[in-house]
Amino acid sequence: xxxxxxxxxxxxxxxxxxxxxxxxxxxxxxxxxxxxxxxxxxxxxxxxxxxxxxxxxxxxxxxxxxxxxxxxxxxxxxxxxxxxxxxxxxxxxxxxxxxxxxxxxxxxxxxxxxxxxxxxxxxxxxxxxxxxxxxxxxxxxxxxxxxxxxxxxxxxxxxxxxxxxxxxxxxxxxxxxxxxxxxxxxxxxxxxxxxxxxxxxxxxxxxxxxxxxxxxxxxxxxxxxxxxxxxxxxxxxxxxxxxxxxxxxxxxxxxxxxxxxxxxxxxxxxxxxxxxxxxxxxxxxxxxxxxxxxxxxxxxxxxxxxxxxxxxxxxxxxxxxxxxxxxxxxxxxxxxxxxxxxxxxxxxxxxxxxxxxxxxxxxxxxxxxxxxxxxxxxxxxxxxxxxxxxxxxxxxxxxxxxxxxxxxxxxxxxxxxxxxxxxxxxxxxxxxxxxxxxxxxxxxxxxxxxxxxxxxxxxxxxxxxxxxxxxxxxxxxxxxxxxxxxxxxx
Numbered sequence: 001x002x003x004x005x006x007x008x009x010x011x012x013x014x015x016x017x018x019x020x021x022x023x024x025x026x027x028x029x030x031x032x033x034x035x036x037x038x039x040x041x042x043x044x045x046x047x048x049x050x051x052x053x054x055x056x057x058x059x060x061x062x063x064x065x066x067x068x069x070x071x072x073x074x075x076x077x078x079x080x081x082x083x084x085x086x087x088x089x090x091x092x093x094x095x096x097x098x099x100x101x102x103x104x105x106x107x108x109x110x111x112x113x114x115x116x117x118x119x120x121x122x123x124x125x126x127x128x129x130x131x132x133x134x135x136x137x138x139x140x141x142x143x144x145x146x147x148x149x150x151x152x153x154x155x156x157x158x159x160x161x162x163x164x165x166x167x168x169x170x171x172x173x174x175x176x177x178x179x180x181x182x183x184x185x186x187x188x189x190x191x192x193x194x195x196x197x198x199x200x201x202x203x204x205x206x207x208x209x210x211x212x213x214x215x216x217x218x219x220x221x222x223x224x225x226x227x228x229x230x231x232x233x234x235x236x237x238x239x240x241x242x243x244x245x246x247x248x249x250x251x252x253x254x255x256x257x258x259x260x261x262x263x264x265x266x267x268x269x270x271x272x273x274x275x276x277x278x279x280x281x282x283x284x285x286x287x288x289x290x291x292x293x294x295x296x297x298x299x300x301x302x303x304x305x306x307x308x309x310x311x312x313x314x315x316x317x318x319x320x321x322x323x324x325x326x327x328x329x330x331x332x333x334x335x336x337x338x339x340x341x342x343x344x345x346x347x348x349x350x351x352x353x354x355x356x357x358x359x360x361x362x363x364x365x366x367x368x369x370x371x372x373x374x375x376x377x378x379x380x381x382x383x384x385x386x387x388x389x390x391x392x393x394x395x396x397x398x399x400x401x402x403x404x405x406x407x408x409x410x411x412x413x414x415x416x417x418x419x420x421x422x423x424x425x426x427x428x429x430x431x432x433x434x435x436x437x438x439x440x441x442x443x444x445x446x447x448x449x450x451x452x453x454x455x456x457x458x459x460x461x462x463x464x465x466x467x468x469x470x471x472x473x474x475x476x477x478x479x480x481x482x483x484x485x486x487x488x489x490x
Contacts, residue, residue: 001245005215005216006217007177007241008174008212009172009177009179010172011169011174011183012167012168012210013207013208013209014138014168015165016029016164016198016206017060017061017166017196018060018196018198019054019056019060019164021054021056022043022054022164023053023094023137023162023165024051024054024162025051027040027042027162029164031205033159035155037159039161043158043162045090051094053292053295057164058101058297061135061164063195064133064168064190065101065105065166067193067196068187071104073102073297075295076100076135076294076295076297077096077097077288077289077295078096078135078288079095079096079286079289080092080093081093081097081136081284081286082284082286083283086154087139088161089158093137093139094289095135095136095137097286098286101133101135103131104131105130105131106129108125108126108128108314109125109126109128109183110125110182111123111178113178114178128183129171133169134169135166135167136165140156141158142155170183177242181234188234193313194309202233207231208231209228209229209230210228211226212225212226212248213248214245223252224257224258225260226244226263228241229263230264236265237265247271261275313338316335317331317332320341320344323354324355324358334361339375339376340361340376343383344358344383346387350387351387351390351394360386361386364404364408365407368407368411372411380410381414389406389417396430396477399477402421402426402474405426406420406421425475426475435477435481435484438472438476439485454489461486468485
């Protein structure tokens with residue numbers, strides 16, 4: 001960012017709540033499917049159809065609110081937000097306005113200073129004020145096909161209409177695009193962790209928008225903001241914010257106006273472009289939804305949800321550091337995915353060696369997952385199977401290089417460690433008498449090298465180790481080989 005300027009950024013996240021059915025009707029929530037097949041008079045907005053609130057939406061909304069440090073309000077009111085888009089069949093969206101489901105949240109995240117390549121150089125804590133998370137219905141989807149000005153057709157698919165959303169709105173607390181990037185990743189993980197949302201941006205069940213303005217350092221007033229909309233990846237969001245900051249600074253310095261408008265990220269040309277002028281709240285003519293009663297949440301309900309909340313990632317990371325003596329970086333990687341963290345705890349418990357368990361999981365296991373594109377839940381190698389392999393290595397039955405080869409086969413086939421070791425003939429020879437015999441044969445066959453070693457050329461020790469391992473077809477326990485060789489060569 002140019003010296004003398006600062007960015008002012010607020011974030012809005014729309015997260016689809018992970019229900020089986022829509023917020024006000026019993027139509028299924030699912031990705032894909034025949035267009036307009038998961039619809040009914042309610043989500044099509046037909047006259048006379050009345051909405052009925054899905055109770056599971058309230059439960060998941062409460063989990064999301066608690067995971068983000070929000071206060072669940074005793075009473076919230078649904079409102080009609082009036083605007084016209086082709087994919088909004090009623091001509092209004094049922095949302096919440098002045099009395100949202102939850103409000104006044106304080107969220108502590110870790111955000112990083114980064115170099116020019118986006119690599120984190122230093123992590124620092126940051127507190128975010130979340131103004132609100134309200135409940136609402138999603139709109140449908142416009143689908144465009146063909147070439148502009150030639151055979152372009154636009155269709156409306158209302159399968160998504162009525163899908164439950166939690167809209168999470170922050171204060172303008174961010175000053176860099178990377179802070180916004182770290183915040184969105186934190187929220188995604190938190191929602192996935194408690195099971196409130198799949199939060200998969202590729203599938204469209206989490207969408208984020210950034211409100212961006214700039215001002216001179218030291219100023220306290222806000223200039224016109226631009227809303228960046230339809231950002232379908234966290235990285236594109238970061239790039240769009242960065243571009244918009246530079247665009248607005250250049251405009252201010254040139255004396256050009258920065259209009260309050262909505263802009264899209266043009267991925268192909270790496271720039272933002274105008275979508276439409278930006279509305280203010282009064283343009284939506286909010287008024288209470290007459291077909292829905294106020295939503296009242298009891299203290300007992302909130303306590304019940306709290307009792308079912310899992311240990312959150314930050315608390316788990318601290319516990320991993322304290323209990324298992326892991327470093328901050330390793331613990332952070334493990335709690336980056338709930339399934340990975342649970343996998344680690346199982347391996348650590350069975351092996352009673354948490355550091356070695358972490359090394360294997362963050363090394364070989366993660367490498368195989370990334371290569372295959374599989375999540376932890378689809379791994380054919382269970383935590384118990386990996387623990388068995390680690391125990392085999394620690395006991396000296398196989399060496400570390402053999403174990404890596406065994407694990408690759410385990411991951412590909414789902415076979416247990418013992419079976420793969422047997423099939424590959426990898427079981428180590430640890431019997432000292434058997435190894436001593438091989439050592440004697442190797443020494444007897446290499447008189448010249450023996451004399452040179454005893455004459456002071458200690459580098460030849462590696463030669464003798466290699467010959468013993470070759471003679472044993474790689475099965476001799478390296479530690480036992482080293483101990484016996486040192487004694488014999490002396």
